Amino acid sequence: MAGNKTFTLSKESELRIEVGWDAPLRLQLTSGAAEIFGTELPPQYWLTFPPAHKFAIFTWNGATVEVDGIAEVAYVADETPMVSYVNVHAVLERRRVRAKEASISNPSNHSESQGPRIIVVGPTDSGKSSLARMLLSWAARLSWKPTFVDLDIGQGSISIPGCIAATPIEMPIDPIEGIPLEMPIVYFYGHTTPSVNPGLYKAVVKELARTLEQQFAGNAESRAAGMVINTMGWVEGIGYELLLQAIDTFNANVVLVLGQEKLCSMLKDVLKGKPNVDIVKLHKSGGVVPRNSKYRQRMRIYRTREYFYGLTNELSPHANVVNFSDLLIYRFGGPQAPRSALPIGAEPSADPTRVAPVTITSDLVHAVLAVSYAKEPELLLSSNVAGFIYITDIDIERKKISYIAPCPGELPSRLLLAGSLTWVD
Ligand SMILES: Nc1ncnc2c1ncn2[C@@H]1O[C@H](COP(=O)(O)OP(=O)(O)OP(=O)(O)O)[C@@H](O)[C@H]1O
Numbered sequence: 001m002a003g004n005k006t007f008t009l010s011k012e013s014e015l016r017i018e019v020g021w022d023a024p025l026r027l028q029l030t031s032g033a034a035e036i037f038g039t040e041l042p043p044q045y046w047l048t049f050p051p052a053h054k055f056a057i058f059t060w061n062g063a064t065v066e067v068d069g070i071a072e073v074a075y076v077a078d079e080t081p082m083v084s085y086v087n088v089h090a091v092l093e094r095r096r097v098r099a100k101e102a103s104i105s106n107p108s109n110h111s112e113s114q115g116p117r118i119i120v121v122g123p124t125d126s127g128k129s130s131l132a133r134m135l136l137s138w139a140a141r142l143s144w145k146p147t148f149v150d151l152d153i154g155q156g157s158i159s160i161p162g163c164i165a166a167t168p169i170e171m172p173i174d175p176i177e178g179i180p181l182e183m184p185i186v187y188f189y190g191h192t193t194p195s196v197n198p199g200l201y202k203a204v205v206k207e208l209a210r211t212l213e214q215q216f217a218g219n220a221e222s223r224a225a226g227m228v229i230n231t232m233g234w235v236e237g238i239g240y241e242l243l244l245q246a247i248d249t250f251n252a253n254v255v256l257v258l259g260q261e262k263l264c265s266m267l268k269d270v271l272k273g274k275p276n277v278d279i280v281k282l283h284k285s286g287g288v289v290p291r292n293s294k295y296r297q298r299m300r301i302y303r304t305r306e307y308f309y310g311l312t313n314e315l316s317p318h319a320n321v322v323n324f325s326d327l328l329i330y331r332f333g334g335p336q337a338p339r340s341a342l343p344i345g346a347e348p349s350a351d352p353t354r355v356a357p358v359t360i361t362s363d364l365v366h367a368v369l370a371v372s373y374a375k376e377p378e379l380l381l382s383s384n385v386a387g388f389i390y391i392t393d394i395d396i397e398r399k400k401i402s403y404i405a406p407c408p409g410e411l412p413s414r415l416l417l418a419g420s421l422t423w424v425d
Pocket residue numbers: 014015016017053054055056122123124125126127128129130131152155231232233285286287288289290
């Protein structure tokens with residue numbers, strides 16, 4: 001599709017758009033009211049969407065939208081699962097109101113004043129992130145500040161890939177800029193698939209849950225607003241095991257299962273002993289665009305680039321050179337004890353969460369490292385991270401490391417974590 005085009009949307013329909021890879025696309029709402037994943041569009045205002053963006057403009061009561069530019073795909077669909085999604089939102093809203101009332105009438109009872117803890121599960125490309133966004137934005141439009149937890153290390157939307165993170169959502173999510181990056185709580189796993197070190201993945205999930213639990217205990221407002229947890233699309237084998245762990249660790253009480261009967265019945269069966277957990281099956285939207293591994297890889301690069309340079313290159317990252325001795329780099333899952341060092345008969349067991357120092361070699365060039373808030377190496381697992389740097393050069397002779405950081409000045413800590421994440425400018 002090329003040039004300007006006006007789309008007329010009738011009640012409860014949506015315009016689905018896929019922006020091409022080569023150029024951005026502009027659009028404006030010319031009449032009526034419409035929203036993108038729960039966030040209302042400003043009227044008569046041109047919005048520019050970057051290449052490869054895929055989204056839907058949904059209207060409850062009718063709207064017209066003018067599109068300028070080339071879209072790879074643009075069509076109107078009037079069959080959507082949006083009514084069922086908003087019905088879930090209405091139930092959640094009542095629970096938040098009840099929790100808030102309880103926090104006023106009985107402030108010491110933390111279980112009654114706990115709002116809904118929703119976890120969105122389903123296979124890859126079932127629309128989990130989009131549904132999580134809608135639920136968060138609809139809640140934020142009603143002045144709640146729900147916490148968004150993203151456990152998807154492949155396509156993380158709060159931090160960079162390889163991390164799990166949480167952040168309060170205080171405003172409807174910007175359809176272009178996404179989740180605001182202000183002060184999220186980020187834990188570093190270091191790889192983009194959990195199978196590299198499932199034990200570590202479980203441990204960082206636990207750490208994030210522990211930190212959030214502490215925050216909720218002291219903040220009645222965010223406790224009542226509850227949380228929305230987005231998960232990975234891996235629902236078989238270890239992936240399924242990790243889902244169950246997440247439901248349990250975050251004490252989720254609403255499990256929304258997108259588009260898979262089998263997963264829903266498995267969860268109902270395994271969670272039948274927990275009557276306070278509601279499991280709700282929802283239809284996947286026909287608009288969800290399946291993404292292949294190449295696209296996902298490209299989006300990961302895009303996301304890391306955005307961290308260092310900003311969405312529109314508005315950040316200017318800083319190059320620094322330090323001595324080897326200025327930085328202490330560790331990695332998790334570090335070396336298991338050799339058999340010879342074990343008591344006779346004992347089997348070597350690698351602790352997936354044990355940290356080991358990393359020897360600085362040229363192998364670290366292009367590595368993305370997390371800067372930890374930990375005060376000592378033993379605390380690396382339980383500490384969240386302040387941000388990331390990437391290594392541009394290692395001078396073995398002069399023992400110097402060159403790196404790029406998103407902001408100037410000294411790093412907040414000299415304890416860094418390495419995984420398998422890399423970035424090439
Ligand atoms: N109704 C829709 N119309 C058009 N595009 C959509 C719609 N719903 C979702 N999308 C797009 O489809 C893609 C996949 O959706 P989404 O990210 O929500 O799925 P997911 O299940 O979270 O994926 P993952 O497998 O990464 O976990 C995204 O680019 C999203 O913006």
